[in-house]
Each structure stands twice: as C-alpha cells, then as structure tokens.
Amino acid sequence: MMQQFYPQVQHNYRFELNKDMHFSAAHFIPNENAGKCQVMHGHTYFINVTIGGNELDELGFLIDFKQLKDLIHKKYDHSVLNDHPEFQQLYPTTERLAEQIWTSIQSVLRTKDNRPDCLQVIVRETPTSYVVYRPRQEELA
Numbered sequence: 001m002m003q004q005f006y007p008q009v010q011h012n013y014r015f016e017l018n019k020d021m022h023f024s025a026a027h028f029i030p031n032e033n034a035g036k037c038q039v040m041h042g043h044t045y046f047i048n049v050t051i052g053g054n055e056l057d058e059l060g061f062l063i064d065f066k067q068l069k070d071l072i073h074k075k076y077d078h079s080v081l082n083d084h085p086e087f088q089q090l091y092p093t094t095e096r097l098a099e100q101i102w103t104s105i106q107s108v109l110r111t112k113d114n115r116p117d118c119l120q121v122i123v124r125e126t127p128t129s130y131v132v133y134r135p136r137q138e139e140l141a
Contacts, residue, residue: 006048007132009120013052017062017116021069022046023077027092030082034091040080045097046124047072049105053116062116063109071108072101098123098133106135 006018026042028034049072053062076084081092086100098121105118117140124130 006050006122007120009050009052009134011052011119013117013119014054015052015056015062015116016119017051017053017065019049019051019065019068020046021049021073023073025076025079025081027081029091029093031091043125045076045094046130047101048120048122048124049101049118050120051105051109051116052119053114055114055116057112057114062114063112067108068105071104075104094123094125094129094131095133098131102133102135106139 022044024042024044026040028040029037032038049068051062051068056062081087081097084092084100086103087096090096101123102118102121105121109116109118119134119140121133122130123133
C-alpha cells in the first residue's frame, strides 16, 4: 500500500494512534440526480482512523490495531453497503460511510476504561477523492 499523508486533527491528547486499512465494497445511490452512481458499482475504500487519548489500557494500547480492523473490515469487506442497516434510510455516500465508521468505532471506545476518542475518519473512495469526518466536540466521550 502506498504511504499516505492525511490532514492532521488538532488535539491535546498525549497519545495519537493512526490506523490505515482498506476493504472492497459495492454501493449505489438510488436517486436520479446521482448520475452514473445510480448503478451499482464497487470501490476499494482506503480508510484512515485517528484516535487520541491520555491513558493506555492494561496492555499499553489506546486500542488494539486488530480490534479496529476487525470492527470495520469484517463488517464492510466484500459487501453491498446499501444492504447494511445503517444505510437503509440513508444513501451510502462516502461522507455517510465515514460518519458510520466513526460511530462504530466511538461506540466501542466509550466502553473502554481508558476512554480514548475517535478524532477523525478519512475514507478514500478513489485515488483522487476522499472525505474527512471529524465529530463535533460534544459528540466525543
């Protein structure tokens, strides 16, 4: 995988974790204004997640990298995004995918004793197009 450099999110945490991952998935936007995107098509999505925290868990992690990968990759890889419950009422755009990835990760982080926060999710849909999702301050733990 090509090394990527992403926009930095400003924070005051002692630790910052970044995890890159990718998965392949199909989607379509069932609206006539979506042009070619009305037809089912696929992407290899490249994801970058930024997590910050002041305290480490008993193993010395903010969160285990494998847990992050399992949370996202196992859920979305080789699937049709439109079939996921979180997209039943919403079109699975790259923006909404980034938001849903944040929601999934943050819900797990809230259960951890060391209380890290997911500060940023970047979803690259093509080599030239990506979305950055950053939660509002009140959405964090």
